[in-house]
Amino acid sequence: MDLLLLTVDPHPESVLPSLSLLAHNVRSAPTEVSSLLEAGTADVAIVDARTDLAAARGLCRLLGTTGTSVPVVAVVNEGGLVAVNMDWGLDEILLPGTGPAEIDARLRLLVGRRGG
Numbered sequence: 408m409d410l411l412l413l414t415v416d417p418h419p420e421s422v423l424p425s426l427s428l429l430a431h432n433v434r435s436a437p438t439e440v441s442s443l444l445e446a447g448t449a450d451v452a453i454v455d456a457r458t459d460l461a462a463a464r465g466l467c468r469l470l471g472t473t474g475t476s477v478p479v480v481a482v483v484n485e486g487g488l489v490a491v492n493m494d495w496g497l498d499e500i501l502l503p504g505t506g507p508a509e510i511d512a513r514l515r516l517l518v519g520r521r522g523g
Contacts, residue, residue, distance in 0.1 A: 414455035471496035
């Protein structure tokens with residue numbers, strides 16, 4: 408599975424540490440809509456929403472309007488869950504400490520629902 412991780416973190420592996428244990432192709436890019444458009448194909452866009460919830464919400468909403476069918480997943484700290492709602496336009500949320508088996512299952516189900 409080809410994953411695009413949108414983050415400003417200089418250490419992208421810290422966003423979702425268990426992701427590195429899986430056999431997915433993970434590319435990181437800046438948290439901008441143009442990153443999705445310039446990155447070519449991706450099965451899933453993962454947005455780092457751990458620190459700036461307002462910016463992450465705006466990015467997630469914009470990603471939903473790009474005309475692509477790429478599902479959007481946000482990685483949110485537990486305290487930020489209270490801010491997440493349908494207005495974000497998300498397909499899935501994950502906590503940073505989510506284990507590899509759960510990440511893999513959620514991503515497979517998400518891509519399967521989208522017909523990927």
